[in-house]
Ligand SMILES: *[C@@H]1O[C@H](CO)[C@@H](O)[C@H](O)[C@H]1NC(C)=O
Ligand SMILES: *[C@@H]1O[C@H](CO)[C@@H](O)[C@H](O)[C@H]1NC(C)=O
Ligand SMILES: *[C@@H]1O[C@H](CO)[C@@H](O)[C@H](O)[C@H]1NC(C)=O
Ligand SMILES: *[C@@H]1O[C@H](CO)[C@@H](O)[C@H](O)[C@H]1NC(C)=O
């Protein structure tokens with residue numbers, strides 16, 4: 001019993017020693033994050049911020065397997081290509097199905113844009129994405145209802161992970177920029193800890209041209225008219241967030257224009273050939289996951305390609 005107390009005292013002292021920053025004590029929440037980060041600085045730390053669209057889940061699966069990358073946290077945003085009800089929980093389900101549900105914090109984020117262009121994602125597409133893993137007509141997987149997100153929300157997780165990372169952190173934004181814009185607005189001191197921001201689907205023009213990235217919502221074929229816009233929905237679903245992040249002083253912002261994404265059509269034959277050439281054997285679930293996109297989201301099977 002006595003030894004037990006000594007041990008507890010030592011543990012307490014050890015914790016207290018790490019418990020001050022700028023000569024003020026850390027709050028309880030800050031201590032929790034500091035203890036959890038346990039960072040391997042030989043790897044590039046990355047925060048993945050996602051709207052939980054299916055291609056984001058491919059990207060997350062890939063990055064979790066890159067040995068030079070350390071995924072510090074996954075944060076979800078509910079105003080993009082999945083409904084708020086699914087954007088967080090489907091990340092947990094996916095991580096569970098690929099065997100990665102332990103050791104990576106998932107923080108639930110913001111569900112409304114700072115300022116929308118008025119663009120509305122077709123609900124048939126949203127429903128197909130939300131039910132991609134569980135629909136009997138798609139992957140027919142069951143959900144483990146005991147999976148839990150991080151006790152921290154996305155904004156806290158972004159701010160605290162940046163604050164306590166020993167080296168600058170790269171941020172991948174695969175949906176809208178709402179979470180990062182919110183985190184920056186609340187604590188601008190995190191900007192110096194951001195390495196590069198990678199933004200999926202950005203078509204960057206000069207800052208004054210943001211409105212020209214927005215599709216014409218009065219066109220008769222709206223929302224299909226988004227295809228004729230220079231911008232990506234990830235930008236115009238929250239233009240103000242793009243502006244806030246774009247003008248925040250972050251040194252490196254890398255954006256992939258749609259025109260580049262569109263040079264990468266791949267159909268199932270090409271997918272099979274690529275896997276064979278690279279001698280990659282995917283688990284059946286993963287192969288099914290990446291090859292079912294057209295089957296599960298397209299109204300008909302005429303467009304047999306994956307982007
Ligand atoms: C879906 O999975 C359930 C069991 O989990 C099974 O009974 C059912 O037949 C499956 N449906 C399809 C269409 O594969
Ligand atoms: C949007 O489309 C409508 C209908 O074609 C047209 O009248 C309007 O001028 C367009 N607006 C812009 C900003 O291009
Ligand atoms: C797949 O794409 C390749 C290259 O564009 C094309 O040659 C081939 O016909 C396609 N196959 C099918 C089944 O669509
Ligand atoms: C691709 O490979 C999978 C599994 O090896 C097979 O089931 C599928 O039919 C193949 N698809 C095409 C288009 O070759």
Ligand SMILES: *[C@@H]1O[C@H](CO)[C@@H](O)[C@H](O)[C@H]1NC(C)=O
Nearest residue numbers: 224297298299300301302303
């Ligand atoms: C399939 O869907 C596409 C896109 O919605 C449409 O343009 C095409 O006409 C459809 N084809 C058939 C055979 O229904």
